[in-house]
Structure formats: structure tokens, C-alpha cells
Amino acid sequence: MAKKPTRLRLCAAFAVLIAIATTTEAKTFRWANDGDPTTMDPHARSDGFVSSFDGNMYEPLLRRDRQMNLEPALASEWSNVDPLTWRVKLRQGVTFHDGTPLTVDDVIFSFKRAVTPGTDVASQLAMVKEIKKVDDSTIDFITDVPTPILPNYLAAVAIMSKAWCEAHNSVFPTNIATNEETYATRNENGTGPFMLKDRQPGVRTVLIKNPNWWGLKEQPIDLEEVVFTRIENAATRVAALLSGELDMLYNVPPQDIERIQKTSGTKIWETPELRTIFLGMDQSRDELLESNVKGKNPFKDKRVRQAFYQAIDEEAIKTKVMRGFARPTALMVGPGVNGYDSTLDKRYPYDPAAAKKLLAEAGYPAGFEVGFDCPNDRYFNDEAICQSVVAMLARIGVKANLLAQTKAKYFVKINAPRFATSFYLLGWTPGPLDALHVLVNLVETRSEDLREGTWNEGGYSNAEIDQMIKKIGVELDNEKRNEFISKALSIVKDDFVYLPLHQQIVVWASRDNVDLAQLGTNDFQLRYVKLK
Amino acid sequence: MLAFVLQRLYQAVLVMLAVGFIAFALFNFIGDPINGMVGVDTSLADREKLRQELGLNDSFVVQFARFIGHALRGDFGLSYQEARPVGQIILEKLPATLELSTVAAGLALLLGVPMGVFTALYRRSWLSQTLLAVSLIGVSLPTFLIGILLILVFAVVLGWLPSFGRGSVAHFGWWSSGLVTLEGWRAIILPAVTLALFQTTLITRLVRAEMIEVLRTDYIKFARARGLTNRTVNFGHALKNTLIPVITIAGLQLGSIIAFAIITETVFQWPGMGLMFIQAVGFVDIPVMAAYLVLVGFFFVVINFVVDLLYFVLDPRLRVDRERVGIG
Numbered sequence: 050m051a052k053k054p055t056r057l058r059l060c061a062a063f064a065v066l067i068a069i070a071t072t073t074e075a076k077t078f079r080w081a082n083d084g085d086p087t088t089m090d091p092h093a094r095s096d097g098f099v100s101s102f103d104g105n106m107y108e109p110l111l112r113r114d115r116q117m118n119l120e121p122a123l124a125s126e127w128s129n130v131d132p133l134t135w136r137v138k139l140r141q142g143v144t145f146h147d148g149t150p151l152t153v154d155d156v157i158f159s160f161k162r163a164v165t166p167g168t169d170v171a172s173q174l175a176m177v178k179e180i181k182k183v184d185d186s187t188i189d190f191i192t193d194v195p196t197p198i199l200p201n202y203l204a205a206v207a208i209m210s211k212a213w214c215e216a217h218n219s220v221f222p223t224n225i226a227t228n229e230e231t232y233a234t235r236n237e238n239g240t241g242p243f244m245l246k247d248r249q250p251g252v253r254t255v256l257i258k259n260p261n262w263w264g265l266k267e268q269p270i271d272l273e274e275v276v277f278t279r280i281e282n283a284a285t286r287v288a289a290l291l292s293g294e295l296d297m298l299y300n301v302p303p304q305d306i307e308r309i310q311k312t313s314g315t316k317i318w319e320t321p322e323l324r325t326i327f328l329g330m331d332q333s334r335d336e337l338l339e340s341n342v343k344g345k346n347p348f349k350d351k352r353v354r355q356a357f358y359q360a361i362d363e364e365a366i367k368t369k370v371m372r373g374f375a376r377p378t379a380l381m382v383g384p385g386v387n388g389y390d391s392t393l394d395k396r397y398p399y400d401p402a403a404a405k406k407l408l409a410e411a412g413y414p415a416g417f418e419v420g421f422d423c424p425n426d427r428y429f430n431d432e433a434i435c436q437s438v439v440a441m442l443a444r445i446g447v448k449a450n451l452l453a454q455t456k457a458k459y460f461v462k463i464n465a466p467r468f469a470t471s472f473y474l475l476g477w478t479p480g481p482l483d484a485l486h487v488l489v490n491l492v493e494t495r496s497e498d499l500r501e502g503t504w505n506e507g508g509y510s511n512a513e514i515d516q517m518i519k520k521i522g523v524e525l526d527n528e529k530r531n532e533f534i535s536k537a538l539s540i541v542k543d544d545f546v547y548l549p550l551h552q553q554i555v556v557w558a559s560r561d562n563v564d565l566a567q568l569g570t571n572d573f574q575l576r577y578v579k580l581k
Numbered sequence: 582m583l584a585f586v587l588q589r590l591y592q593a594v595l596v597m598l599a600v601g602f603i604a605f606a607l608f609n610f611i612g613d614p615i616n617g618m619v620g621v622d623t624s625l626a627d628r629e630k631l632r633q634e635l636g637l638n639d640s641f642v643v644q645f646a647r648f649i650g651h652a653l654r655g656d657f658g659l660s661y662q663e664a665r666p667v668g669q670i671i672l673e674k675l676p677a678t679l680e681l682s683t684v685a686a687g688l689a690l691l692l693g694v695p696m697g698v699f700t701a702l703y704r705r706s707w708l709s710q711t712l713l714a715v716s717l718i719g720v721s722l723p724t725f726l727i728g729i730l731l732i733l734v735f736a737v738v739l740g741w742l743p744s745f746g747r748g749s750v751a752h753f754g755w756w757s758s759g760l761v762t763l764e765g766w767r768a769i770i771l772p773a774v775t776l777a778l779f780q781t782t783l784i785t786r787l788v789r790a791e792m793i794e795v796l797r798t799d800y801i802k803f804a805r806a807r808g809l810t811n812r813t814v815n816f817g818h819a820l821k822n823t824l825i826p827v828i829t830i831a832g833l834q835l836g837s838i839i840a841f842a843i844i845t846e847t848v849f850q851w852p853g854m855g856l857m858f859i860q861a862v863g864f865v866d867i868p869v870m871a872a873y874l875v876l877v878g879f880f881f882v883v884i885n886f887v888v889d890l891l892y893f894v895l896d897p898r899l900r901v902d903r904e905r906v907g908i909g
Contacts, residue, residue: 085860087663095620166627169620223664230665250663250670251860252746252852280745280850281860284729288744292737426863457612457865464616465625480622490621499625 076273078578081286082299085251085279090233091207092162093222095169101572105256107207107239110137111200115566117385117482119200123151123208123240132195132525139186143263145210146244153182158211165221173202195523197530201481213238242270242576253278271579290315290558297559299573303430309558318557320567321376323385324478326428328548330354333508337471339420347417354545356407360445361438362399363550370433375551380538381487383552385569388484388534393542405445416446422473423451424459429553435474463506465499470506484534488518492541509546593882600878604871605645614661614865648871658868667868671854671876676757677747678853682838684773689780690831697788698820719782728775728848735771743768745850772849776842780834787830791823832888836881
């Protein structure tokens with residue numbers, strides 16, 4: 050039989066409880082988003098928010114610093130030993146959350162796991178022929194062709210523990226088709242600054258500080274505990290921040306930005322995002338799918354593309370539609386992406402009269418009619434941007450018939466294999482933060498298997514630029530490579546391959562006492578958060 | 582009686598099959614889940630392979646037949662979004678929805694019936710007039726607006742109650758309850774009031790109309806003539822006879838409370854099945870949507886069945902009729 054607790058003992062227990070309660074309360078950080086980190090498995094899904102969230106628990110070999118430059122994480126150094134080999138040195142003394150040490154075998158295992166067929170990483174690392182263990186702290190990545198941006202991709206692969214995955218039946222990420230959930234979906238064992246304490250999918254996820262994190266000496270972690278809640282409804286999310294129930298909001302509803310700014314106690318964080326919003330045109334079909342022009346495709350005429358460009362008043366879109374939360378751009382990449390060239394980043398002027406003249410020269414003095422596809426739940430104010438484009442084009446006599454629909458339907462229509470669009474709005478973030486990603490996916494001629502030109506919905510094709518893209522892909526001399534990129538980007542600009550509009554601005558909101566680092570990748574790293 | 586039950590069961594199965602069938606026919610129009618499941622760099626061939634593996638290329642009849650086949654074995658598949666078994670997700674969400682619905686329904690009955698009786702008995706009193714006028718607002722304002730207003734007043738301005746979530750919950754086996762902690766009760770007040778408002782109004786007006794009708798009937802006059810007290814007449818005779826239509830409607834409304842908790846749950850981020858459904862629609866999470874719709878169909882069928890059984894208890898004539906039919 051248990052002894053009855055004495056009053057003294059009860060008091061002591063109570064005191065301990067209160068002490069725990071007050072210390073954790075002081076450094077508990079509560080934040081919310083409209084989406085949930087649907088899985089704790091860092092290899093299971095290629096979703097920006099999920100990767101960002103799981104990145105607090107799992108770490109890659111290389112990571113991004115505040116300026117988005119690559120810096121060492123689980124690798125201590127990396128270099129090109131010959132054109133086809135990238136050599137990585139593993140950081141020593143790192144342990145997983147279960148206390149086991151990180152080894153070269155874990156890294157090799159993780160890369161094998163991440164390239165499970167069907168994942169993004171499998172496509173990204175397709176050029177890696179072999180991952181070789183050189184010694185207990187050195188790994189070689191051997192590629193088919195010289196691959197200057199391999200380090201960028203190394204920053205995207207989280208490292209898991211081989212032994213842990215094997216012990217918990219999680220050697221592969223969950224495959225939905227096989228109907229079996231893996232242990233790693235709701236549990237974690239990473240090396241990162243935070244550890245998973247409690248997970249209620251879709252409701253609440255609680256993380257706690259990892260007291261044994263390797264980086265603690267250089268970067269002390271301020272937060273003891275982090276509570277994440279999913280709050281779908283925009284008004285409720287904002288109300289919870291204003292009432293002090295939350296410390297930070299990740300996705301902020303555009304209509305509430307002003308209110309949050311004006312309310313004392315809360316503030317708005319903003320920084321240009323790497324995503325470029327642009328318009329694309331079908332330039333491959335001999336007759337547009339959705340147009341009253343029969344027998345020819347007006348978009349094959351550069352003058353028509355330029356007319357569209359000059360008819361669009363991006364400044365007005367920025368101030369009226371985006372409420373200032375946009376950075377007008379002339380290029381398909383923004384600052385922060387390798388290859389961005391500020392000397393090229395000057396927009397052609399907004400000039401409806403000139404646009405009208407160009408249209409007349411091209412043989413459409415009265416304009417024409419064209420279908421216009423737009424998502425309505427994908428990008429910041431996407432539908433509103435499209436509506437204003439419709440109004441601006443009407444001024445030069447072009448009637449754009451807007452079809453704005455949910456992303457689940459929109460992408461089926463415009464993407465491979467149908468490419469069933471004549472004119473559309475799309476946004477693009479170059480995942481590896483290099484212009485090559487934009488050029489290969491959006492500009493290069495569509496190849497048979499669509500490894501190239503996957504998202505080239507308009508079917509633009511230019512042999513000169515294709516050649517240049519191939520060179521950019523394998524050029525290891527960074528200076529030379531960036532020259533090629535500038536050349537390619539200027540052709541894209543002057544040939545009006547796309548009509549770039551702006552880079553979005555990332556908007557977060559928080560209470561006044563929160564300090565954090567906001568990255569253009571929309572990556573939210575809890576290790577930077579400080580509570581005052 | 583047994584024949585009646587069997588007949589009802591047979592109808593129930595038909596209803597649920599029909600719900601599932603219509604749902605699957607509609608799924609073809611809400612878009613493609615694949616794009617949400619993979620990233621931008623996933624190759625076309627890999628996308629196609631995934632689509633093939635999930636059986637999304639099959640006709641909806643085939644998909645439906647497969648769903649029924651698996652469902653009969655209690656297997657609803659894995660959620661596309663969370664990669665977890667759908668049955669498990671629903672079991673996690675079910676208690677939240679049932680607790681919210683029960684509290685809301687209880688609130689509606691506890692407020693609605695007395696208010697209905699009062700407004701019927703004292704038709705001309707100013708309080709009755711006020712109650713009816715206010716209840717008009719309850720019917721005409723949309724739920725999400727009421728929810729947002731309540732949040733604004735009680736969470737943001739006054740800071741008395743939480744604006745979202747369920748507070749802390751205690752687990753009893755697979756059931757999780759928020760009704761055992763103070764925090765949980767604080768969290769349930771706003772959503773329950775929001776959800777109950779329309780029902781309260783409905784019940785008030787229904788009870789009032791029925792009660793006025795019944796008070797006019799001859800046997801009430803006889804009862805009064807016999808010199809029975811007002812209390813006995815009003816509650817023993819009049820109210821009892823108004824309850825049959827009220828039970829029908831209240832019963833059916835319980836079904837709609839569960840089904841339409843969707844909006845309230847979304848506004849208050851209440852982690853129940855309605856919220857789960859909305860999240861699934863946004864992601865085109867077909868396994869979750871299918872299971873939810875069939876489950877809600879099942880609730881309606883069960884509730885209807887229970888209501889029918891209650892008739893037997895309340896209305897002796899039905900029992901007699903049925904028996905006579907049975908014999909004849």
C-alpha cells in the first residue's frame with residue numbers, strides 16, 4: 050500500500066509544479082498557420098510549409114543562413130575534388146535525439162531514402178550516380194555530369210537515423226498506395242534544435258528544445274517549448290493573435306494586414322519572397338484553344354506578347370491589388386536567387402497606346418478574344434490580380450475570358466500532359482535558389498519525357514537558349530556561369546517569353562515581444578526566435 | 582415491430598449506398614489530388630504512376646465499387662493529406678463533434694422549450710415579444726457571422742473566453758473529452774452557443790405554435806372545466822401533446838447539428854469531423870471525404886430510426902395501428 054502523502058510532501062510537489070509551470074510558460078512560443086505540417090517524415094512530402102516545420106527537428110548537410118547563403122550544418126565542409134565529384138566532410142560529435150551518434154552510414158541511408166521513386170528529390174538528384182563512403186567522416190557524391198548546383202540540393206535533404214528507421218519499420222516514407230502508415234509519420238528522431246513532444250495531427254504539435262544540440266554554443270536557443278496550432282479560418286486566426294492567445298501567425302490574411310499593423314501590441318513582418326508571379330502564353334499550337342482568332346496563333350507574334358506586356362500596369366497592381374506587398378520585376382528571378390542581375394531588372398514601360406499600335410501592326414487593330422486561366426487559392430490575391438489584368442487588357446481591345454478556379458482543378462487544366470490553356474497566371478519559386486531551376490522548368494524546350502520544360506505550359510522553344518541552358522547546367526566556374534545566366538535571362542526578357550509581374554512579399558505577423566528571422570524562402574526557423 | 586426494424590435497416594443500407602454513390606460521382610469534379618501530394622520537381626511519369634496506384638484513372642463506378650468493398654471490411658484507406666488510416670482520423674475527431682453537438686442540442690432544448698411554452702402562454706407580455714424579436718435575429722444571421730461576432734466580443738475585446746480550439750482534453754480509451762476540465766468548458770461555450778442559436782429559435786417557435794394550437798382544443802377546455810390546476814393543464818396535458826412534432830424536428834435537427842457543425846467548427850477551429858471535412862475538400866482528400874459523407878448519412882439514418890421508435894412510446898395510436906396491420 051502506498052503511503053499517504055504528508056502535507057509537507059504535497060507542498061513540495063506543488064512548489065515544483067508551479068516552478069515548472071512558470072519556467073515553461075515564460076519561454077513557450079505559440080504560433081499558428083492555416084495549414085498543418087501534415088507529416089513529421091521529412092522525406093514524405095515536397096511541401097514548403099511541411100519542410101520548413103520539419104526542418105526544426107531534422108537537419109540537412111548544408112543549410113541557409115539569414116542571407117540565404119549556404120552554410121555548414123551537419124557537414125563541416127564541402128568541395129569539388131574533380132568536376133564529377135563533390136566531397137563532403139561530416140561534422141563530428143553530432144547525436145540524434147535518441148542519443149545515438151550521427152555517422153556517414155546515416156547520411157548515405159538518408160539520401161537513398163529521400164530518392165524513393167515518385168518524390169521531388171528523386172528528380173532533383175537524378176544526376177547523382179553514386180554516393181560513396183570514403184572514410185568515417187567523408188562522403189563523395191559522384192555525378193554523371195558536372196553539377197555546380199549539387200550543394201543547393203544537398204541543403205534540401207534531411208538526415209535521418211538508419212538504425213531508428215530500420216527499428217521502426219520506416220525504411221521508406223509512407224506510400225499511400227500501399228495503405229500502411231509508417232512510424233516516422235508521427236514520430237521523429239532528428240539532430241535538430243527542437244524535438245517532438247506531442248503531436249495531434251491537424252490540431253496541435255508541441256516541440257521542446259533539444260538540450261544536446263550541436264549548435265547551442267554558437268547559437269543559444271531561447272525557446273523552451275513551442276506550441277503550434279492549425280487555425281484554418283482567417284478571422285479566427287487574427288482574433289487569436291490580437292487577443293494574445295498566439296505569439297505569431299505564419300500565413301497572414303491580406304485583408305487583415307492593416308488592422309494588425311494598427312493594433313498596438315502586434316506587428317507585421319515583411320520581406321520579398323523568391324516566388325515570381327507571371328503570365329504565360331501558348332506559343333506552340335498553330336491555333337489557340339480558346340480564342341476567336343482562327344487559323345493562326347497570335348501569341349507566336351512577338352509584337353502581340355509585347356503589347357500584352359505594355360498594356361499591364363504593374364505599379365497599379367502593386368498598389369491597388371497587392372496593397373504594396375509586391376516587388377515589381379522585369380526578370381523571372383528575384384534578388385536572393387543566384388543569377389539575378391540587377392542591371393537587367395528594368396521593366397518595359399506601361400504604355401497602352403504603344404501596346405495598341407503593336408497589336409494593330411500585328412494585324413489585330415480591334416484586338417481579339419482569349420481564354421485566361423487563373424488559380425484562386427494558390428498565390429497571394431491571385432484571382433484579384435487576374436481580374437485587374439482583364440480590365441487592363443480590355444483597354445487595348447483584348448477580351449480575356451477569365452476562368453478562376455481552385456488549384457486542384459486549375460493545375461490539371463494547364464499542366465502536362467494537357468497544357469490546355471491559351472493564357473494563364475503562374476508563380477514560381479526556384480527551389481535550389483538558382484536561376485537554372487527556372488530556365489530548365491519554364492523556358493527550355495519540352496523534352497519527350499518532360500524532364501526539361503516540365504512547366505513550360507506555353508511550349509516556348511528556342512534552340513539558342515536551350516544550348517545556353519545546357520552550358521549553365523554543367524559550368525563549374527561561377528563567374529562564367531553567371532554570365533551565361535544573365536544572357537539567357539535577357540533573351541527571355543526581350544523575347545517576351547513570359548510577362549513577369551512581381552515577386553510576392555512574405556507577410557508574417559507577431560506580438561511586439563517576438564524577434565525572429567524572416568527568410569525570402571518563407572522558411573520559419575524556430576532557432577532564430579527570441580521572446581523579449 | 583421486428584418487420585418494421587428490418588424494413589428500416591434495409592432502407593438505411595440503400596440510403597448510405599446512394600450517398601456514397603452520389604459522393605463518388607461528384608469527386609470527379611473537384612479536381613486532382615496529385616498536384617497537392619507531390620512537389621514541382623516530381624516528374625510526369627512519377628505523377629502518372631502515383632495516379633495509377635491510387636486508382637484515380639478508373640471510372641467512378643469502379644472506384645465506388647472498390648470503396649464499398651474495402652469499407653465493408655472496415656478499411657477506409659489512407660488519407661492523401663496525412664498518410665494515416667482514415668478510420669483512425671475519424672475516431673480522433675468524432676468525440677469533439679459529438680460533444681459539441683450534444684451540448685448545443687441540450688442548450689437548444691433547455692432554452693427553446695421553456696421559451697416556447699412561455700411565449701405561448703403569455704402571448705401579449707412584453708417579454709414574449711422581445712424573445713420572439715430576438716429569436717428572429719437568431720434565424721436570420723448566418724452562423725459564421727454570429728461566431729465571429731462572439732469571438733470579437735468575448736475573446737478579443739473582453740478576453741474572457743478562448744477564440745479557438747478545444748482546450749485541454751482528457752483521454753478515456755479512444756474517446757477524448759474536453760468536458761472534464763474547466764478549460765474545456767470555457768472553450769466549448771462560444772461554439773456551442775453559436776451552433777445552438779438557430780436550433781433554439783426553431784424549437785421556441787415550434788413549441789409556441791404547437792402549444793397555441795393544442796390550447797385551443799376541446800380536451801384542454803374540458804380539463805379546465807374539470808377544475809384542474811393551470812400547471813397540470815399546461816404541462817401535463819398541453820405540453821405533452823405538443824411534444825410529438827417537436828421530437829421529430831429536434832431529432833432531425835440533431836442530425837443537421839452534426840452535419841452543419843462544419844461551419845461552426847471552421848470558425849472556432851474546433852477539431853471535429855466538420856473541420857476535417859473542410860480540410861479534406863481543400864486537398865481533394867477523397868478517402869476522408871467519402872468516409873465522412875457515408876458516416877453522416879449513417880447518423881441521419883440512425884437518428885430517424887430512433888425518432889420513429891420514440892413515436893411508438895409517445896403515441897399509443899401508432900402501436901395499435903401497427904398491431905392491427907400486423908394481424909390483418
